[in-house]
Amino acid sequence: MLGVTENRHNLRPDRNVQDHPPNNELWVTLIAAVQESQDTHSFERLFNHFAPRIKSFLMRSGADATLAEECAQDVMATVWQKSHLFDPARASVSTWIFTIARNKRIDAIRKQRQPQPEDLYWMEDHEPDHEAVMSLQQESDILAQALTELPEKQRVLVEQAYFGDMSHSEIAKKTGLPLGTIKSRIRLALDRLRHSVDVKTVK
Amino acid sequence: MTKHIKHHLTDDLISGYSCGSLTEAVSLAVATHVSMCDDCRAALESYDALGGGILETVDIDTTQDVSFAATMAKIKALPDAPRTKPVATNVPAPLVDYIGTRLENVNWRPIGMGVKQAILPTSKGAIARLLYIPSGTAVPDHGHNGLELTLVLQGAFRDESDEFKAGDIEVANEDMNHTPVAFGDQDCICLAVTEAPLRFSRMLHRVVQPFLKI
Numbered sequence: 001m002l003g004v005t006e007n008r009h010n011l012r013p014d015r016n017v018q019d020h021p022p023n024n025e026l027w028v029t030l031i032a033a034v035q036e037s038q039d040t041h042s043f044e045r046l047f048n049h050f051a052p053r054i055k056s057f058l059m060r061s062g063a064d065a066t067l068a069e070e071c072a073q074d075v076m077a078t079v080w081q082k083s084h085l086f087d088p089a090r091a092s093v094s095t096w097i098f099t100i101a102r103n104k105r106i107d108a109i110r111k112q113r114q115p116q117p118e119d120l121y122w123m124e125d126h127e128p129d130h131e132a133v134m135s136l137q138q139e140s141d142i143l144a145q146a147l148t149e150l151p152e153k154q155r156v157l158v159e160q161a162y163f164g165d166m167s168h169s170e171i172a173k174k175t176g177l178p179l180g181t182i183k184s185r186i187r188l189a190l191d192r193l194r195h196s197v198d199v200k201t202v203k
Numbered sequence: 204m205t206k207h208i209k210h211h212l213t214d215d216l217i218s219g220y221s222c223g224s225l226t227e228a229v230s231l232a233v234a235t236h237v238s239m240c241d242d243c244r245a246a247l248e249s250y251d252a253l254g255g256g257i258l259e260t261v262d263i264d265t266t267q268d269v270s271f272a273a274t275m276a277k278i279k280a281l282p283d284a285p286r287t288k289p290v291a292t293n294v295p296a297p298l299v300d301y302i303g304t305r306l307e308n309v310n311w312r313p314i315g316m317g318v319k320q321a322i323l324p325t326s327k328g329a330i331a332r333l334l335y336i337p338s339g340t341a342v343p344d345h346g347h348n349g350l351e352l353t354l355v356l357q358g359a360f361r362d363e364s365d366e367f368k369a370g371d372i373e374v375a376n377e378d379m380n381h382t383p384v385a386f387g388d389q390d391c392i393c394l395a396v397t398e399a400p401l402r403f404s405r406m407l408h409r410v411v412q413p414f415l416k417i
Contacts (some may be wrong), residue, residue: 095255
């Protein structure tokens with residue numbers, strides 16, 4: 001819990017996570033409803049939460065509003081179509097949707113294919129272990145919370161790497177910071193996140 | 204999938220893949236290794252989880268609604284996703300789009316001394332090729348101008364640094380000169396990705412390099 005008190009002054013009041021605490025277990029239930037019964041109502045709740053985030057993510061990555069709208073619709077359509085590939089023991093819903101949005105970004109903005117690792121077809125042969133699912137989803141909540149508590153400088157760098165079409169050296173050019181500084185700040189941010197997840201999981 | 208993997212991806216490659224900043228050829232090597240290596244899959248999942256956290260906490264531009272109706276219309280227009288049964292293949296999934304499902308059916312071109320190659324169609328910035336190296340044969344002594352990734356798909360090779368077996372990936376940088384030699388019962392097939400053309404040490408190779416695209 002050290003990180004929380006230490007960094008409270010860095011919390012930004014406009015962060016949406018403050019208004020709506022992350023609730024990964026809810027998203028897992030909704031995806032399951034989409035998968036099992038093509039439930040439009042559950043999908044709409046997922047849509048209302050994730051679609052604006054995907055669009056903002058893509059706009060921060062350099063897409064204009066029209067392209068970002070088009071891509072956000074495509075990403076959510078993929079979520080509907082591929083819900084059977086979501087494995088709640090391996091990823092949170094936001095992580096899974098992030099990978100779809102990232103691949104869409106590479107495809108639509110960089111006009112490049114992104115080869116994907118082989119899918120692990122878990123649905124076909126076994127039910128996921130309930131405890132593994134619970135702990136993974138809770139860890140993901142903690143990670144999202146921890147991200148909002150990072151010192152601003154570190155947070156911005158981690159964001160840029162992920163919004164990026166930007167390598168570390170391109171971030172260096174843009175921010176005027178030496179490459180070594182950027183790499184060590186990103187590493188520091190990751191260590192801090194790992195630490196904060198560890199501490200909170202142990203508690 | 205493979206439990207004996209000794210040589211893994213670097214942190215930079217895994218985080219680069221997660222952020223989406225790698226070239227297609229390098230991503231192909233990363234995705235193929237991850238398909239074969241549970242450790243690197245777990246490491247990639249951690250970086251992706253960080254990306255998920257970024258997506259969850261991104262500042263939302265409230266003036267930018269996404270149309271639910273348009274999305275549902277797209278979904279209705281989608282063809283039924285075929286849930287294909289996996290076919291018998293000895294090619295890791297990410298490579299199937301590039302070379303098909305059987306290593307035996309690769310369209311090889313000989314490049315001398317029994318060594319064969321097939322260049323894969325990827326976008327520019329790096330070159331991906333399959334190399335076929337008969338057991339006991341050496342790939343000509345070479346250095347390289349940039350990053351070189353060599354992932355073993357079948358058989359094994361050794362060089363000055365170590366031995367590499369199926370699933371192992373060697374990550375070599377520009378100051379490394381090495382001579383890989385295939386060994387073992389099977390001929391060696393590797394996925395090799397280079398960020399810049401290899402520079403062979405010997406004169407002849409330097410002359411033919413532009414023609415062979417190696």
